[in-house]
Amino acid sequence: MGSLEDRLKILEEAHSFKKEHEKRLAPLDQLDPRRPFVYISIGGGELGDLVLTAAKRILGGERGGIKTVAIDRYEGFPAQDIADSFEVVDMLNGDLLEKRIRKYVPDPQGVPHAIYLEIERADTYRVFKLGVEEGYNVISTPYVPLIGMDRLATKLLFDKVGVPRVEWAYADSEEGLKKVAKDMGLPLIIKPVMTSSGHGTTIARTWKDVERAYEYSLKHARGKGDEVVIERYLPDLKERGIEITQFVLRHFDENGKIVTTLLPPVEHQRPGATYHESWLPYTIPESVKRKCQEYAKRIAEYLGGLGIYAVEQFVIDDKVYNSEFANRPHDTGMVTRWALRKDEGALHLLASMGLPVVNSDIDIITEGMYCVAHVILAPDFGTDKLVPVIGWRATEVLAYIRKKGYLGDIWYFGKPMAYSERRMGMAVAYHENLNTARRIAEDIAHFAEKCIIYG
Numbered sequence: 013m014g015s016l017e018d019r020l021k022i023l024e025e026a027h028s029f030k031k032e033h034e035k036r037l038a039p040l041d042q043l044d045p046r047r048p049f050v051y052i053s054i055g056g057g058e059l060g061d062l063v064l065t066a067a068k069r070i071l072g073g074e075r076g077g078i079k080t081v082a083i084d085r086y087e088g089f090p091a092q093d094i095a096d097s098f099e100v101v102d103m104l105n106g107d108l109l110e111k112r113i114r115k116y117v118p119d120p121q122g123v124p125h126a127i128y129l130e131i132e133r134a135d136t137y138r139v140f141k142l143g144v145e146e147g148y149n150v151i152s153t154p155y156v157p158l159i160g161m162d163r164l165a166t167k168l169l170f171d172k173v174g175v176p177r178v179e180w181a182y183a184d185s186e187e188g189l190k191k192v193a194k195d196m197g198l199p200l201i202i203k204p205v206m207t208s209s210g211h212g213t214t215i216a217r218t219w220k221d222v223e224r225a226y227e228y229s230l231k232h233a234r235g236k237g238d239e240v241v242i243e244r245y246l247p248d249l250k251e252r253g254i255e256i257t258q259f260v261l262r263h264f265d266e267n268g269k270i271v272t273t274l275l276p277p278v279e280h281q282r283p284g285a286t287y288h289e290s291w292l293p294y295t296i297p298e299s300v301k302r303k304c305q306e307y308a309k310r311i312a313e314y315l316g317g318l319g320i321y322a323v324e325q326f327v328i329d330d331k332v333y334n335s336e337f338a339n340r341p342h343d344t345g346m347v348t349r350w351a352l353r354k355d356e357g358a359l360h361l362l363a364s365m366g367l368p369v370v371n372s373d374i375d376i377i378t379e380g381m382y383c384v385a386h387v388i389l390a391p392d393f394g395t396d397k398l399v400p401v402i403g404w405r406a407t408e409v410l411a412y413i414r415k416k417g418y419l420g421d422i423w424y425f426g427k428p429m430a431y432s433e434r435r436m437g438m439a440v441a442y443h444e445n446l447n448t449a450r451r452i453a454e455d456i457a458h459f460a461e462k463c464i465i466y467g
């Protein structure tokens with residue numbers, strides 16, 4: 013994205029674009045199977061699946077006037093079999109990706125459509141260009157995925173809208189990083205400007221860590237460029253804090269006005285850098301919840317457009333630090349499938365198409381119980397190679413839940429191949445006691461892990 017100044021300019025542009033874009037938007041008043049709304053999910057993992065299945069479950073699919081298209085990089089991806097059409101293509105290749113989009117939406121003005129970027133591993137910039145130059149409807153606006161995947165742009169946005177974040181700096185050389193580290197003091201966390209799932213990140217507790225961090229970051233960064241983001245590391249977060257994903261929905265209301273609706277905050281904790289377990293309802297005090305919601309709202313309203321925003325926040329005592337955001341469903345939000353009247357995928361679909369969402373859609377429906385979702389992971393295979401998945405013993409898992417007397421559930425994604433610790437599904441538990449619910453969800457997850465058969 014260039015320099016900090018370039019990024020500040022993009023933020024300004026994004027805000028101006030939002031204002032013009034929202035004037036052009038209108039609620040969708042009819043779905044017509046003769047001229048279906050084309051909904052494209054770039055990325056067809058579990059979060060694509062959650063959105064596209066809602067097109068069938070709620071709107072009736074192609075006969076109901078919505079045609080879904082899922083694109084991913086490998087054959088047999090989770091949303092492939094539920095999409096009306098699918099494409100397997102290297103999404104980082106802009107030419108190929110653009111061709112597939114044009115195949116379904118040759119004329120962005122003539123075909124009602126929405127393009128949802130489910131993953132960052134795609135040529136986001138090419139999709140952005142289709143949006144600003146030709147009027148393709150990139151959710152929520154073409155600018156937002158670009159900003160959300162760039163940690164520096166994100167930090168600048170937080171400062172612009174005046175929401176608290178951890179102390180941060182950036183460097184574009186090893187020397188620069190060392191200087192910053194000296195000024196800020198340890199511990200620090202050093203991250204590539206563009207990554208996810210903790211790739212290329214170093215928690216620097218010693219000077220040795222700092223020395224290794226720069227090269228490590230560049231090696232694992234997704235984009236080009238030589239910048240790293242340096243943050244104050246908050247050890248208290250894991251010890252006595254809690255992580256929040258504050259979802260914000262931008263949607264039309266019944267009166268045809270774009271409004272901002274705040275979902276109940278989803279809480280999560282993780283032993284490492286990646287998603288592990290999350291739950292609803294929240295346990296943070298009301299006063300803290302109000303802050304989480306107020307900050308997330310400011311972020312979403314600055315960028316605008318339709319659809320869901322997921323703002324990641326760290327809460328320590330009564331302090332809230334905004335950390336990252338994405339304008340799409342979020343892995344920690346999969347728990348909404350069991351805990352809210354409509355899940356994050358359904359909410360995103362309806363909102364981003366221009367259909368109304370009502371307040372009761374975001375009600376927590378677990379009535380006096382906590383609902384915990386826990387990841388089901390592939391084992392550590394001790395190799396970098398992909399391992400084929402032969403199948404899973406569904407009966408055994410379901411019988412286990414019943415035998416144990418648990419109130420629980422599972423969602424198996426059906427991925428054809430696995431690598432070490434790949435997410436293969438989710439286990440869910442309900443209980444009036446949060447810690448018990450967490451323990452049960454973990455128990456089901458670990459049992460389910462043993463029931464997946466690898467080749």
Ligand SMILES: Nc1ncnc2c1ncn2[C@@H]1O[C@H](COP(=O)(O)OP(=O)(O)O)[C@@H](O)[C@H]1O
Binds near residue numbers: 244245286335
């Ligand atoms: N400054 C920090 N202090 C303490 N923990 C952090 C900090 N930054 C990140 N983490 C931990 O690492 C996780 C992943 O970091 P994040 O910035 O969200 O990157 P990713 O893109 O990999 O999700 C967070 O959810 C949190 O648990």
Ligand SMILES: [Mg+2]
Binds near residue numbers: 336
């Ligand atoms: Mg994150």
